[in-house]
Amino acid sequence: MGPMTARKLAPPLNELSATEIVEVVTAGRTTCEAVTRACLDRIAEREAEVLAWQYLNPDQALAQARALDKSGRTGPITGVPFGIKDIIDTCDMPTEYGSPIYAGHQPKSDAACVAMSRRAGGVLMGKTVTTEFANRHPGKTRNPFDPKRTPGGSSSGSAAAVADFMVPLAIGTQTTGSTIKPGSFCGVFAYRPTWGDLRCVGVKEASGSLDTLGLYARSVEDIALFRNVLLRIDPEPLPSGTPAPRIGFCRTPAWSQVEPATQKLLETAAQVLARAGAKVEDVALPETFGRAEESHRWISSFEFTRNFTWEIENHWDKLSAALRNGRLKHGLGCSFEQYRDAREHAEQCRQVLAPIFERYDVLFCPVATGEAPIGLDDTGNSSLCSLWTLMHVPAMNLPVFKGPNGLPIGAQVVARRNDDRKLFSAARWVYQQLT
Amino acid sequence: MGPMTARKLAPPLNELSATEIVEVVTAGRTTCEAVTRACLDRIAEREAEVLAWQYLNPDQALAQARALDKSGRTGPITGVPFGIKDIIDTCDMPTEYGSPIYAGHQPKSDAACVAMSRRAGGVLMGKTVTTEFANRHPGKTRNPFDPKRTPGGSSSGSAAAVADFMVPLAIGTQTTGSTIKPGSFCGVFAYRPTWGDLRCVGVKEASGSLDTLGLYARSVEDIALFRNVLLRIDPEPLPSGTPAPRIGFCRTPAWSQVEPATQKLLETAAQVLARAGAKVEDVALPETFGRAEESHRWISSFEFTRNFTWEIENHWDKLSAALRNGRLKHGLGCSFEQYRDAREHAEQCRQVLAPIFERYDVLFCPVATGEAPIGLDDTGNSSLCSLWTLMHVPAMNLPVFKGPNGLPIGAQVVARRNDDRKLFSAARWVYQQLT
Numbered sequence: 011m012g013p014m015t016a017r018k019l020a021p022p023l024n025e026l027s028a029t030e031i032v033e034v035v036t037a038g039r040t041t042c043e044a045v046t047r048a049c050l051d052r053i054a055e056r057e058a059e060v061l062a063w064q065y066l067n068p069d070q071a072l073a074q075a076r077a078l079d080k081s082g083r084t085g086p087i088t089g090v091p092f093g094i095k096d097i098i099d100t101c102d103m104p105t106e107y108g109s110p111i112y113a114g115h116q117p118k119s120d121a122a123c124v125a126m127s128r129r130a131g132g133v134l135m136g137k138t139v140t141t142e143f144a145n146r147h148p149g150k151t152r153n154p155f156d157p158k159r160t161p162g163g164s165s166s167g168s169a170a171a172v173a174d175f176m177v178p179l180a181i182g183t184q185t186t187g188s189t190i191k192p193g194s195f196c197g198v199f200a201y202r203p204t205w206g207d208l209r210c211v212g213v214k215e216a217s218g219s220l221d222t223l224g225l226y227a228r229s230v231e232d233i234a235l236f237r238n239v240l241l242r243i244d245p246e247p248l249p250s251g252t253p254a255p256r257i258g259f260c261r262t263p264a265w266s267q268v269e270p271a272t273q274k275l276l277e278t279a280a281q282v283l284a285r286a287g288a289k290v291e292d293v294a295l296p297e298t299f300g301r302a303e304e305s306h307r308w309i310s311s312f313e314f315t316r317n318f319t320w321e322i323e324n325h326w327d328k329l330s331a332a333l334r335n336g337r338l339k340h341g342l343g344c345s346f347e348q349y350r351d352a353r354e355h356a357e358q359c360r361q362v363l364a365p366i367f368e369r370y371d372v373l374f375c376p377v378a379t380g381e382a383p384i385g386l387d388d389t390g391n392s393s394l395c396s397l398w399t400l401m402h403v404p405a406m407n408l409p410v411f412k413g414p415n416g417l418p419i420g421a422q423v424v425a426r427r428n429d430d431r432k433l434f435s436a437a438r439w440v441y442q443q444l445t
Numbered sequence: 446m447g448p449m450t451a452r453k454l455a456p457p458l459n460e461l462s463a464t465e466i467v468e469v470v471t472a473g474r475t476t477c478e479a480v481t482r483a484c485l486d487r488i489a490e491r492e493a494e495v496l497a498w499q500y501l502n503p504d505q506a507l508a509q510a511r512a513l514d515k516s517g518r519t520g521p522i523t524g525v526p527f528g529i530k531d532i533i534d535t536c537d538m539p540t541e542y543g544s545p546i547y548a549g550h551q552p553k554s555d556a557a558c559v560a561m562s563r564r565a566g567g568v569l570m571g572k573t574v575t576t577e578f579a580n581r582h583p584g585k586t587r588n589p590f591d592p593k594r595t596p597g598g599s600s601s602g603s604a605a606a607v608a609d610f611m612v613p614l615a616i617g618t619q620t621t622g623s624t625i626k627p628g629s630f631c632g633v634f635a636y637r638p639t640w641g642d643l644r645c646v647g648v649k650e651a652s653g654s655l656d657t658l659g660l661y662a663r664s665v666e667d668i669a670l671f672r673n674v675l676l677r678i679d680p681e682p683l684p685s686g687t688p689a690p691r692i693g694f695c696r697t698p699a700w701s702q703v704e705p706a707t708q709k710l711l712e713t714a715a716q717v718l719a720r721a722g723a724k725v726e727d728v729a730l731p732e733t734f735g736r737a738e739e740s741h742r743w744i745s746s747f748e749f750t751r752n753f754t755w756e757i758e759n760h761w762d763k764l765s766a767a768l769r770n771g772r773l774k775h776g777l778g779c780s781f782e783q784y785r786d787a788r789e790h791a792e793q794c795r796q797v798l799a800p801i802f803e804r805y806d807v808l809f810c811p812v813a814t815g816e817a818p819i820g821l822d823d824t825g826n827s828s829l830c831s832l833w834t835l836m837h838v839p840a841m842n843l844p845v846f847k848g849p850n851g852l853p854i855g856a857q858v859v860a861r862r863n864d865d866r867k868l869f870s871a872a873r874w875v876y877q878q879l880t
Contacts, residue, residue, distance in 0.1 A: 101755070115553055125754035206788075211650045211752040219641055242751050243781045316677050317646040319560035320536070346678045350863055353641075428785055 085131030121212025138167025162192030163389030187395025189224025197418030315341025523566030556647025573602025597627030598824030622830025624659025632853030750776025
């Protein structure tokens with residue numbers, strides 16, 4: 011055990027943020043091994059209930075940590091344990107994409123995001139549970155706050171593992187609401203970057219025109235740190251003392267699906283933000299955005315169906331009925347013209363959105379209809395996320411509310427394309443006012 | 446041998462177009478096996494000189510053809526042999542990405558484009574030679590018209606194999622000029638689709654915001670047929686009797702690099718097209734396009750370098766010096782701000798280009814500076830292709846000219862984004878006037 015544990019400092023090592031871990035490891039106040047061991051202890055204690063991991067080999071994780079300690083190498087996330095969704099390839103761990111078709115599958119190389127994380131000193135803990143091919147058919151993971159409830163999906167295990175203090179950082183992906191929604195259900199920071207920024211090489215594609223990586227952490231600073239690692243650029247702390255942002259309160263076309271209790275939380279929060287000094291205005295999106303969810307669905311289904319041609323042609327019987335009768339049926343029924351029109355509609359919406367963002371630093375929006383629903387067969391409603399996914403803009407879930415049952419509900423902040431750093435600053439300000 | 450060979454019809458089976466093969470196979474006038482055997486015979490005769498193939502197993506190809514004959518199954522490309530660039534994954538053939546790092550590498554599944562081609566009845570002949578990771582370090586392939594000359598790259602083997610009547614169809618990719626330029630050097634039809642249309646799952650990514658598949662054939666009709674297969678939509682013949690198109694003669698900012706003899710060929714051709722009834726006008730691009738090649742290079746290098754992090758970190762010594770000192774050095778020296786600015790510049794150029802395409806059905810442009818250069822160490826100048834790649838527009842090489850040494854030179858036609866079918870009709874009209 012490292013000196014830090016010996017001194018019995020609170021909080022325990024597995025509850026530190028990534029930023030804090032780097033600090034104490036670099037200062038020699040603990041070791042990579044001790045941090046990894048603390049996370050493994052937490053997993054040992056909680057995994058039987060949460061079931062966040064698809065593949066976990068403690069010896070393999072500890073060996074990485076020891077090698078880092080021995081090398082003395084320092085990097086932006088030295089000694090930070092991280093998990094990755096099991097649709098992301100690894101050269102030394104199986105990658106099964108949430109499907110029996112790929113049982114025991116061992117890729118040759120690491121996905122780009124994995125290689126960049128390791129290069130920066132991260133300790134890859136293992137593979138987290140995903141839904142089948144990052145679509146809707148759920149994996150085994152349960153919500154850490156209530157095992158009867160879904161953690162959300164498709165990045166179920168990544169969200170649950172960070173929420174449950176098993177790892178401080180995890181990578182997921184988002185094609186509809188697969189990062190942001192589990193963030194709300196599990197009460198963690200969840201970030202979907204500007205589309206196209208973070209490389210997806212070695213990540214099983216669902217729908218390339220919509221897919222991005224997604225990041226989980228327990229602070230905005232950690233998200234910013236991890237993003238730089240995945241851009242392979244130097245760390246750059248967020249500027250301190252950001253002024254109150256200009257906020258557009260955007261209920262989105264799916265507002266009527268939001269439960270009244272959640273609506274109330276958001277309305278009240280908007281008032282709190284205004285009282286705290288932000289310029290807050292209501293933003294109603296033009297009517298054409300009402301069709302965005304449908305356009306998202308056509309694009310997603312058309313591409314998904316073609317992407318999985320090999321699996322469809324060779325392993326139809328190993329695909330879930332949910333996938334066959336859902337996404338695949340929808341995609342095979344979509345003509346190329348429908349797909350192209352949906353893509354053009356998305357592009358028009360992006361152009362309509364651009365001037366709106368000249369008036370606001372961020373939009374403040376719902377992220378989920380309410381608390382994580384009871385049941386593990388469905389990963390919940392993604393209608394409040396798909397619009398922003400389609401817009402290619404960066405978005406973040408902030409874990410700021412508690413619902414009627416005491417479970418987490420988030421708020422979503424959204425910024426203009428390429429304004430990811432502005433999103434972080436505004437998100438931090440908003441989070442500070444609401445907690 | 447099938448009845449067709451017995452009847453000694455000309456041309457030989459390996460010289461038929463894909464469209465013709467489907468016709469004769471479906472009519473029962475020959476077999477898939479006979480067609481495949483004719484192509485294999487041609488390869489046996491010529492491969493020692495051309496070196497187009499990275500992996501070729503005649504028994505495996507013949508087994509596929511026999512299975513098709515036995516099943517009686519008909520599809521849009523039943524019995525059509527095709528080759529694919531060896532950066533495209535196959536479940537039953539090694540895939541080496543042009544790099545010793547992946548010697549003998551065997552993927553688990555077929556790339557989406559391979560699965561769709563097989564589903565449509567195609568016979569996968571083997572893997573064609575690529576440059577290292579589809580970048581510039583060349584493979585072994587020689588120009589079929591002159592073994593002292595480059596076939597162009599990076600889709601070297603695919604272009605050479607179609608040009609040399611080894612297969613009627615082949616798939617390549619394009620990130621700069623990797624499909625179109627070898628098309629010009631080898632004298633075949635080469636098509637780069639609207640960016641985003643054809644799924645790249647299972648294709649080793651070079652730079653995702655620029656990469657597309659690229660198709661080779663010996664007729665425009667075959668290109669149109671193959672495109673529909675790869676969109677997984679029903680075949681739809683090109684409309685006959687297309688009227689003369691409105692043509693913008695666009696010399697592009699790289700015109701000064703075009704050899705005088707090639708300039709003359711293009712100038713004369715523009716006059717021929719006008720005399721044949723097309724409305725032909727000179728189009729000068731606004732000044733901002735002068736920076737497009739530079740923006741293309743930043744985007745390409747930034748993304749490439751991150752995509753290959755695993756290879757860089759683990760196999761630096763197995764990367765060519767050309768790659769290390771070229772693309773990778775450039776990419777590691779590119780800041781995120783430079784990358785983002787280049788992406789924004791590209792987006793601005795796309796918006797400037799849109800109204801220009803309201804006045805023309807297609808632009809008529811150079812594709813290469815001249816004939817394939819002598820030497821196999823360099824795949825030639827791509828400056829005339831990178832602009833259109835960056836614009837995300839569909840483009841086609843038409844094999845219409847012969848240079849001073851009697852070697853092929855192409856003309857490039859380019860259409861508006863999403864106007865791929867209009868490109869085909871106009872390209873066919875142009876080709877007919879010039880040959």
